[in-house]
Structure formats: C-alpha cells, structure tokens
Amino acid sequence: MNYDDIFSKNLPAPVDVPAGLRAQTKYVFSVTYADPEALPPDEFADAMRTALLREGRELAMYPPPQGHVGMRELIAHNLSENRGFEPDIDCMFLSAGAGGAIQTVLDAFIDPGDIVLVEEFSYLGTLGMLLARRADVIHIPTDDQGMDTDALENTLKQLAAKGKRPKFIYTISVYQNPMGMTLSIERRKRMVELSQQYGVPIFENESYADFRIEGPPLPPAMSAIDDQDSVMYVSAYTKLLGCGLRLGYGVVPPAVRDTLAKIRFGTSPSHLAAMTVFEYLRDHKDDHIERVGLSLRAKRDAMLAALGESFPPECSWNKPDGGMMIWVRLPEGADTWAALDRAVEADVKYNPGPVFRANRDGHNFLRLTYSHNSPEEIHEGISRLAEVFHKEGLFNTSG
Numbered sequence: 236m237n238y239d240d241i242f243s244k245n246l247p248a249p250v251d252v253p254a255g256l257r258a259q260t261k262y263v264f265s266v267t268y269a270d271p272e273a274l275p276p277d278e279f280a281d282a283m284r285t286a287l288l289r290e291g292r293e294l295a296m297y298p299p300p301q302g303h304v305g306m307r308e309l310i311a312h313n314l315s316e317n318r319g320f321e322p323d324i325d326c327m328f329l330s331a332g333a334g335g336a337i338q339t340v341l342d343a344f345i346d347p348g349d350i351v352l353v354e355e356f357s358y359l360g361t362l363g364m365l366l367a368r369r370a371d372v373i374h375i376p377t378d379d380q381g382m383d384t385d386a387l388e389n390t391l392k393q394l395a396a397k398g399k400r401p402k403f404i405y406t407i408s409v410y411q412n413p414m415g416m417t418l419s420i421e422r423r424k425r426m427v428e429l430s431q432q433y434g435v436p437i438f439e440n441e442s443y444a445d446f447r448i449e450g451p452p453l454p455p456a457m458s459a460i461d462d463q464d465s466v467m468y469v470s471a472y473t474k475l476l477g478c479g480l481r482l483g484y485g486v487v488p489p490a491v492r493d494t495l496a497k498i499r500f501g502t503s504p505s506h507l508a509a510m511t512v513f514e515y516l517r518d519h520k521d522d523h524i525e526r527v528g529l530s531l532r533a534k535r536d537a538m539l540a541a542l543g544e545s546f547p548p549e550c551s552w553n554k555p556d557g558g559m560m561i562w563v564r565l566p567e568g569a570d571t572w573a574a575l576d577r578a579v580e581a582d583v584k585y586n587p588g589p590v591f592r593a594n595r596d597g598h599n600f601l602r603l604t605y606s607h608n609s610p611e612e613i614h615e616g617i618s619r620l621a622e623v624f625h626k627e628g629l630f631n632t633s634g
C-alpha cells in the first residue's frame with residue numbers, strides 16, 4: 236500500500252529536537268516526571284476502590300464533555316484557597332494533562348503566522364505545538380522576576396504600530412520552565428494591565444504551583460488579579476500524582492468556553508483517573524503536597540551540591556524555590572545540543588537550551604530536572620555529565 240499521496244496536506248510543521256532525548260538512560264535529568272518516591276500506591280489504590288464502589292456505574296457512560304463535576308468543584312475550591320480565585324466550574328474543563336488543555340486552547344486560537352509572546356526560554360512542549368502550527372513565536376526578555384513587562388510593553392507597542400495583535404501572552408508564571416523564577420506581584424499586575432490595554436489575553440500556565448520548596452508564599456495567580464476576562468489558565472495533577480494519569484485542566488472566560496464547546500474541549504481524560512484523583516485529594520491533598528515538597532527539597536539540594544562539586548566556576552545556575560528543575564549556563568561557545576549524544580552514551584539525559592527557543596539558539600544553556608532519580612543517583616549522574624562536558628570541551632570555550 237502506498238500512503239505517500241494520501242496523507243493530509245495539513246500535517247504539522249516538523250520541529251527539530253535532538254535525537255538523544257528519545258534514548259533510554261538511567262539518569263533522566265531531561266523530563267519533569269512526578270517524583271516516584273512520593274507516590275502513594277496504597278492510599279491511591281484505596282481511593283480508586285472507594286470511587287469505583289460509589290460511582291463506578293458512571294463508567295458505563297461517556298462523561299460530561301468538561302469532565303467529572305466533583306473534581307471540577309474540588310479544583311475550584313483549591314484554586315480559591317491557594318491561588319486567589321474561585322472559577323465557575325462551567326468555565327473549567329478537565330484535560331489529558333496540562334498539555335491536553337494547552338493543545339485544546341491552541342486548536343481554538345492558532346493559525347499559521349499568528350504571533351504569540353513567550354518568556355525568553357519557554358516550555359518545549361507548548362513551544363513545539365506552536366512551531367508545529369507555524370505560529371510566529373516572539374521571546375520577551377526575562378530576568379529573576381519573570382517576564383520583563385517593560386520589554387513586553389515595547390513589543391506590544393511596536394506590534395500595535397504595525398497593526399499586529401498577538402493571539403496571547405503565554406507565561407509559566409510559577410517556577411518557570413525552564414528558568415525557575417516566579418513572576419513577581421508587581422509584574423503580574425502590570426502584565427494584566429498591558430493585556431487589558433492592548434486587548435491581548437494572557438495564557439497562564441501554573442503547572443508547578445503545588446511544588447513550593449521554600450521562600451515566600453506565591454503571589455496570587457493573574458486570574459485573581461484580572462477583572463476583564465483577560466486570562467486563560469491551565470494546570471495539572473500529572474506532576475503531583477503521576478504523569479501517567481494524564482489529568483489536567485483549563486479555566487477560560489465564558490466567551491472562550493463557548494468556542495471550546497464547539498471542539499468538545501479536546502480529548503477528555505479518563506473518567507476513572509478523575510474519580511480516583513478526586514477521591515484521593517479530598518483526604519490527602521495537604522499531606523501529599525508536603526511529602527512531595529520534602530522529597531523534592533532533598534533532590535534539589537543533592538543536585539545543587541553535585542553541581543557545586545563537579546562543575547567549574549565558569550558555569551552558573553539558579554537555586555529554585557520550587558518546581559523540579561535547575562537552569563544552568565555554561566561558558567559562551569559551549570554546545571549542549573551537540574554534546575547530548577555523548578551524555579547519553581554515559582547514561583545521562585538533559586535538555587539542551589535551544590529546545591526552549593523558537594529559533595533554536597541558546598546553545599550554552601541546559602535544563603536539569605531532579606524529580607526522577609534518587610539523591611545518590613543524582614550525584615552519580617551529575618558527576619558523569621561533568622566528565623562528558625569536560626572531555627567535550629564545554630567547560631572552557633570562550634565564544
């Protein structure tokens with residue numbers, strides 16, 4: 236059978252990613268997996284049994300398009316307690332991970348050539364979806380307070396002068412992926428003002444809001460600051476309870492909800508996953524979040540210590556207050572994309588900086604995640620990585 240002539244003419248644009256990221260390695264510093272040490276198999280099994288006995292008959296039917304009602308009520312309650320806003324559950328939809336909610340929103344908004352504003356380096360998954368849809372991604376300078384709102388204003392002004400209106404400002408406003416910082420309260424307020432002034436919505440991804448390790452409490456979500464339906468919000472339970480659960484959600488203004496209804500809110504998650512997570516989180520949420528935070532603190536500290544021991548002073552990195560990743564800068568001229576294959580031979584994977592940039596520059600940066608391996612493995616893996624970088628000359632280049 237010849238399929239070549241019958242494939243869709245609208246297949247996504249190819250997106251360049253290093254082959255090494257697909258390899259299997261023992262030391263996985265390239266994916267924000269849920270922390271396996273903090274997963275609760277017994278309590279989770281109990282929650283599933285309770286959920287099945289109580290509402291298992293519902294599985295015979297298709298779930299509501301926006302997902303399990305109790306789960307949405309619980310999310311609304313948690314957001315009001317932790318993120319400062321209580322959404323209407325009719326404006327919320329459950330999704331196959333945060334990634335599923337992002338895909339649904341992009342399906343509803345993005346045509347080829349559309350402009351989207353993102354942080355200086357941005358989560359490779361969303362970036363990949365935008366590039367596959369041939370969006371025009373513009374990176375905005377970003378510092379330790381998050382996206383620079385003066386630079387954002389300049390870009391919005393320049394685009395407006397040319398009659399161009401971006402589709403949205405996409406931001407990972409808490410423990411940013413990959414750079415780790417949290418958008419400050421002043422910048423949140425300014426971003427909301429700019430969004431309202433220029434008529435460009437904010438698409439706020441708070442996938443890491445439950446992963447505080449230390450530092451001041453998080454500022455409220457921009458959804459809590461905005462009063463003009465300017466913000467769309469996504470988050471998930473994947474990083475907390477297991478990537479394999481594929482359970483996330485989106486919260487959108489009513490006008491967007493009505494359009495998302497036309498595409499049935501994308502691919503819905505498993506109703507069994509939603510029932511079980513609902514049952515589990517009702518009783519165990521605070522303990523669970525605390526356990527994950529403690530485990531991640533030990534792993535973060537192991538990685539920071541290992542970097543201090545194995546990486547030379549020409550390199551620098553952040554100490555994140557939360558989340559599950561460290562952003563590392565190597566000397567100018569280092570090529571983390573090219574070195575990945577050598578690292579994979581040493582059984583280590585990481586994310587080269589360019590995968591977080593639309594034009595694939597930023598070669599002297601890398602992102603290291605610490606959620607998957609144990610503290611001992613993190614020490615061993617970082618020492619192996621340092622050896623590879625040393626051998627490949629990444630530590631002493633100068634442009």
Ligand SMILES: Cc1ncc(COP(=O)(O)O)c(C=O)c1O
Binds near residue numbers: 332482
């Ligand atoms: C910022 C961000 N958004 C979304 C996702 C996708 O996660 P999920 O497994 O919930 O689809 C990730 C995963 O790394 C992420 O870091």
